[in-house]
Amino acid sequence: MTELADRAADPAIDPTTNPTTNANPAARSVASSSDATDAGAPAVDVAALGELLLGKWAATRRVARALAGRPELHKTEGLSHTDHRQRVFGQLKILVENGAVHRAFPASVGGADEHGGNVAGFQELVIADPSLQIKAGVQWGLFGSAVNHLGTEEHHRTWLPGIMNLDIPGCFAMTETGHGSDVASIATTATYDPATEEFVVHTPFRAAWKDYIGNAAVDGLAAVVFAQLVTRGVSHGVHAFYMELRDPGTKDFLPGIGGEDDGVKGGLNGIDNGRLHFTNVRIPRTNLLNRYGGVDADGSYTSSIASPGRRFFTMLGTLVQGRVSLDGAAVTASKLALKTAIQYATERRQFNASSQTDEEVLLDYQRHQRRLFTRLATTYAAGFASEQLLQKFDDVFSGRNDTDADRQDLETLAAALKPLSTWHALDTLQECREACGGAGFLIENRFASLRADLDVYATFEGDNTVLLQLVAKRLLADYAKEFRTVNFGVLARYVVGQAAGAAIHRTGLRGVAQFVADSGSVQKAAIAIKDEASQRTLLTDRVQTMVAEVGSALKGANKLPQAQGAALFNKHQNELIEAAQAHAELLQWEAFTEALGKVADPGTKVVLTWLRDLFGLSLIEKNLSWYLMNGRLSMQRGRTVGDYINRLLVKIRPHALDLVDAFGFGPEHLRAEIATGAEKVRQDEAREYFRGQRASGQAPVDEKILIARAAKTAPRR
Incomplete structure (x- = not known):
């Protein structure tokens, strides 16, 4: 075994x-190469690189990371899901006691209006236990955030103090068994009754049950429930409602509310996910979180955003x-x-x-x-x-x-x-x-x-594939705006934008001006694919080409009957999602490249540039068939990609430990036995043992050596 x-x-x-030739200076084993042994070889400033990686909210991350390193917040392996849930709920109280959850809330209720720092600190909690991170995210990042961003000051005064100090553990009840990422189609309704000035919340069938809801199985006393708002016989789309779920004393569901426990999951078993359903549950009119749309006492609906679609996306965008x-x-x-x-x-x-x-x-x-x-x-x-x-x-x-x-x-x-x-x-x-x-x-x-x-993580807060489709639609929308009056013959040259210089930075379709406008060929620009400009050329051109091809194929789809338009879109869905992924990879490459400009230490910059090049060339290698089939690289040039990558591996090898040490994790964060140095102790002990055997002459002779000796001394025929 x-x-x-x-x-x-x-x-x-x-x-x-x-293998790469091995050298072993001090406690670290590094590959020997001209890069590693030259007197002028680059070195990484680990401390400075660590600061760069911590980013704008470095101080907040340090505080959060120190908290995440405390044993009382760590995941205890082997617990039953019931015990794990209890432990994580207790850990939420530790977060409250240490002021780790109040940053993003309004100053009027004791918060700091610190949105970026709040998320930066929250991200570090995964070090302690992902269940703790997500449980905290449900309570303060979803439930509390919904009240904060969708409610008014009156809602804030009424509920946020209890949410912040954990007196009101809550749920974010959006997802339904029958509708996950398709939030606009959820079936739970909230119908206004002007006679009592109440909303009647109802799940009309099993598929409308709220499902996979954190805190729903055990701990949640209240919820922000998303439902179709209906008043005067008109549905105004999805809105958010504050609803009490359980009696605080008995923890029993209130009348008309029921639910089930989702039970043991493939992971995150410190969170009590469950299902909720409602049978004509009445809540006050004022429980509508009405920042973007409200209902008057007589049932009339008003909103500062006239377009139902824009209103929906504005609410979800918060x-x-x-x-x-x-x-x-x-x-x-x-x-x-x-x-x-x-x-x-x-x-x-x-x-x-x-x-x-x-x-x-x-x-x-x-x-x-x-x-x-x-x-x-x-x-x-x-x-x-x-x-x-x-x-x-x-x-x-x-x-x-x-x-x-x-x-x-x-x-x-x-x-x-x-x-x-x-x-x-x-x-x-x-x-x-x-x-x-x-x-x-x-x-x-x-x-x-x-x-x-x-x-x-790949399927909650938006299924990954569905999210990339959202990105693809944005790319198509930007494409349509840029080229509404341009024919495809011009598009084929990919002259996207006319600003001399580098990329036009935006989160939609990125335009890069100078590549093909002058040369007419990306292949000519890719003389040396390890060059930064050439990587940008190849990566950007691929996004532009893919979007242009799909945009051309879908031209006029919005004028077709609904079924035909949907069929045409579906026919090209895979290409759309691949274009969106290529776009996201380009965003990452650009972010890495921009970060290089912030590195002051020359040695660190050299090593990070190698690492950036490795990322860019790995993307090109992954999609090499596309570049070859579309004539962006010659077969000869394509063969060099792997060679460039292999050379970079040798250059990076001596700096590998520095690059991961810059992450700034201590033993209390890693909590992995094989990262403690114990393996080095074992290996050194083994090497010393065999070295001693050889030195004393007591080492047994390998049979293969005897056979080789015998072959040499055997008489020739």
């Missing part, structure tokens, strides 16, 4: 392969912080996994391919570097993009930049980045688990536990 587990550490490792939070939390989880896996890979030894006596360090194998360094590069890119998203979020919610266009940009940016970062976290956790062999499968090293808990 042990041998099989060890070999599973890297299926590409074979005793006959030639709740975008869930996606922003998950994006950053997923990046943090990826960092945890990579720090553990890379630390272990610098200590664990396997196979003596280049030496008769010493086994090789795992991280000196090229394939192992491919597995971990490419994901490390993506994690850096995702982290820098996440910081930009968080700053955009703070700009909007602080009111500094809060136009309709800003909110649409924020919505699009969150919908683009959250899918990539959450998918990447799951992929990284799995790859790091496998790269650590059997040790990676032990719960004590956290990979399996974190992956189970983060699995649902």
Whole structure:
């Protein structure tokens, strides 16, 4: 079993392969190369890089990370889901006691109106226990945030103090069994009765039950319920209503309210997810959270936003912080996994391919570097993009930049980045688990536990695929605006924007002016694909081309009968989502590139540029077939992509530990046995044992050596 587990550490490792030459200065094993041994080789300023990674809200992140490092907030593995739920609810009280949940709420009720810092701190809670992070997110990021952003000052005074201090544990009751991401089609109704000045909330059938609702099974005393508002026989679309669920003393459901426990899940079992249903439950008219739409006593409906569609998206847009939070939390989880896996890979030894006596360090194998360094590069890119998203979020919610266009940009940016970062976290956790062999499968090293808990991140706060479709529609809308009067022959040249210089930055379709306008060929621009400008050319051109092709195919779809238009859109849905993903990857690459401009230390900048290039070239390699089929790269040029990547791996290898040390995690954050240095102690003990045997002459002779000697001395015929 042990041998099989060890070999599973890297299926590409074979005793006959030639790993990177190994050198072992001090406690770190690094690959020897001209880059590592030259006197003028670059070095990483770990402290300065750590500051850059912490971003604008560094102080808040430090406080939150210190709190997340406290044992009383850590996940205890092996608990029953009932005990785990109780532990996490108790941990929420610790967050309240430490003022960790009040930042985003209004100063009028004891908050700080600090939106970006609030999310930055929240993202760090994944270090302690993802269940704690999401339970806190339900209470304050969804339930409390809905009251805050959709309600009025009267609602704030009435309910926010109790929500903030946990006197009112609550639910965010939006999702229904029959409708997940399609919020506009939920079936729960809130029908106004002018005779009593009440709304009657009702779930007309089983599929309309609110489902997967955090806090619904046990702890929730109240909920913000999303329902179709009906008054005077007219449905005004989805609105939010505050509703009491349980008697605070007995915890029994109030009359007309029922529910079920969702039970044990694939992860996040510290959260009591459940189902809720309502049978003609009456609530006061004033329980409508009416910031964007209200009902007068006589039943007349009024709203400051005339368009029902725009009103709906405005209301949902105020709740975008869930996606922003998950994006950053997923990046943090990826960092945890990579720090553990890379630390272990610098200590664990396997196979003596280049030496008769010493086994090789795992991280000196090229394939192992491919597995971990490419994901490390993506994690850096995702982290820098996440910081930009968080700053955009703070700009909007602080009111500094809060136009309709800003909110649409924020919505699009969150919908683009959250899918990539959450998918990447799951992929990284799995790859790091496998790269650590059997040790990676032990719960004590956290990979399996974190992956189970983060699995649902890909489908809540918006299913990832659905979110990318939202991004694709925005790209098409921007495309239509830019090229409403331009024929496809012109579009084929991809002259997007005419500003001389670099990219036009926006969260819709990015225009890059100079690529093809002069040369008429992207291939000519890609003389050296490792060059920054060439990477930008190739990555941007792919997005533009894909959007232009789908836009051309869908031209006139809005004039077709509904069924035909839907069929045409569905025919190109896959291409649309691929274009959106390519766009999101471009956003990450651009964020990484912009971050390089903030690096003052020359050595750090060199190493980070290699890492950025690794990210860009990995994207090009992943989509190499597209570049070849569309004539963007020649076959000869395409063959060089892998070679460039392999050269970068050798350059990055000596700096791998510095790059993960810059994440700033201590043992109390990692909590992984294989990241404690214990493996190095074991390996050093083993090497010393065999060294002593050889020195004393007591080492047994390998049978293969005797056979070789016999073959040499045997008489020739």
